Amino acid sequence: NGGIYVGGGHGMEYTTTYTQNFTIPNGTVKWARLYVSAKDTPWINVSLNGHLLGNYTDLTSNPKVYANYKPDRGMYWAYYDNAAEWIVNGSNTATANLCSEVGLNTKSWGIMLIAVYEGGDEPEHIEYWVNEGNLLLHGNHLPFVAHRNTTNTLFADINDLDDVTDAALWTAYIWGSEESELQPHDTLWFNSEMIADDASDGAGTDDQGSSWRGACFDLDKRNVTHSLARDNVVSFDRGGDNLLCPVGAVLVLKRGSETAAPGRTVQLGATILPAVSLEVNPDAVDFGTLAPGQQSDTQMLTLSSAGSCTITVTASVTDSAADLFVDGVLLDSDSWSAFSRSIANGGAADAGVVLDVPDEYAGVGTQEGVLIFWAETA
Numbered sequence: 001n002g003g004i005y006v007g008g009g010h011g012m013e014y015t016t017t018y019t020q021n022f023t024i025p026n027g028t029v030k031w032a033r034l035y036v037s038a039k040d041t042p043w044i045n046v047s048l049n050g051h052l053l054g055n056y057t058d059l060t061s062n063p064k065v066y067a068n069y070k071p072d073r074g075m076y077w078a079y080y081d082n083a084a085e086w087i088v089n090g091s092n093t094a095t096a097n098l099c100s101e102v103g104l105n106t107k108s109w110g111i112m113l114i115a116v117y118e119g120g121d122e123p124e125h126i127e128y129w130v131n132e133g134n135l136l137l138h139g140n141h142l143p144f145v146a147h148r149n150t151t152n153t154l155f156a157d158i159n160d161l162d163d164v165t166d167a168a169l170w171t172a173y174i175w176g177s178e179e180s181e182l183q184p185h186d187t188l189w190f191n192s193e194m195i196a197d198d199a200s201d202g203a204g205t206d207d208q209g210s211s212w213r214g215a216c217f218d219l220d221k222r223n224v225t226h227s228l229a230r231d232n233v234v235s236f237d238r239g240g241d242n243l244l245c246p247v248g249a250v251l252v253l254k255r256g257s258e259t260a261a262p263g264r265t266v267q268l269g270a271t272i273l274p275a276v277s278l279e280v281n282p283d284a285v286d287f288g289t290l291a292p293g294q295q296s297d298t299q300m301l302t303l304s305s306a307g308s309c310t311i312t313v314t315a316s317v318t319d320s321a322a323d324l325f326v327d328g329v330l331l332d333s334d335s336w337s338a339f340s341r342s343i344a345n346g347g348a349a350d351a352g353v354v355l356d357v358p359d360e361y362a363g364v365g366t367q368e369g370v371l372i373f374w375a376e377t378a
Helices: 324-328
Strands: 002-013 017-024 028-039 044-048 051-056 065-067 075-080 090-097 108-118 125-132 150-155 164-175 187-190 193-197 218-223 232-237 243-255 278-281 299-305 311-319 329-331 340-343 348-355 369-377
Touching (some): 002 125, 028 125, 051 075, 090 108, 164 232, 324 369
Antiparallel strands (some): 002 108, 044 051, 150 232, 299 348, 311 369
């Protein structure tokens, strides 16, 4: 019962010291993350309101630093999850120190802050999801050997849609550009509906009134209430952009509320087991090193029903690997789309998963996808 702040800026600067200001509404901050972008620096040293949040000196293996195509000199998107301790209501200042001297490409595109607070001047009942990463979309040009045109991020298992009064989607990019009218723009899609053309135009205005244009960093909010579903897919498409680098998506829901009449309260409690509950073990599969036309060894997954009723389990697959896993994953020697298994409560079943790399697949390097098992009452 409160609100969420999403803000930042202010565009690309070749500098060793990058500063961004934020104005946080009244309320008690319960959760926050500060994000910093950088390129061609051996470290990222960040402070908030004069308090050191951390000095990241190993940018290639730090789990809080997302690096894209060239880890040792790539485009970094780092987060600090200890920012809530130092945030104050009102004005806040974040400073990122990037090495000791400006190199050929030493720079930052922007700093972003997400802060969730309780109470405040106009509290509302909200839910939020924060997805983050740093995937570079690009054409088939140097230094790349193949194009990467799209990527997706998911917001799944949203319940009680009838109670949602507003749904807003924030998206953040550290590389985007304002294109000419004749050139195909990048696009942003929500559940197969295009919600923005030239979504990452590299322009904006922060809450301090400072504006930037043609400076790569982009942070925008769009209403998606009418398109909201239980499971939602946000798709980024680079269109005619040479480069596109989405780094964040935040979905914020507002729900209706009723004011209770004054009276005496009795606290009630109970532990309820779910009717439908599915556990999958293991939760990660590495198919190893394969070439086009090759098939991996079978790896076994155990599906267990931990709920109170018999369930029917089906499967779906998504990826950001040009449909490598969508086209190539087999479950029990058949397409994943044909998979269906009934499991009694307390029971378990095994499923064999295989990756069959299509003969014509052109991607190289590490590829990633997601196999999702869906459970419903039989």
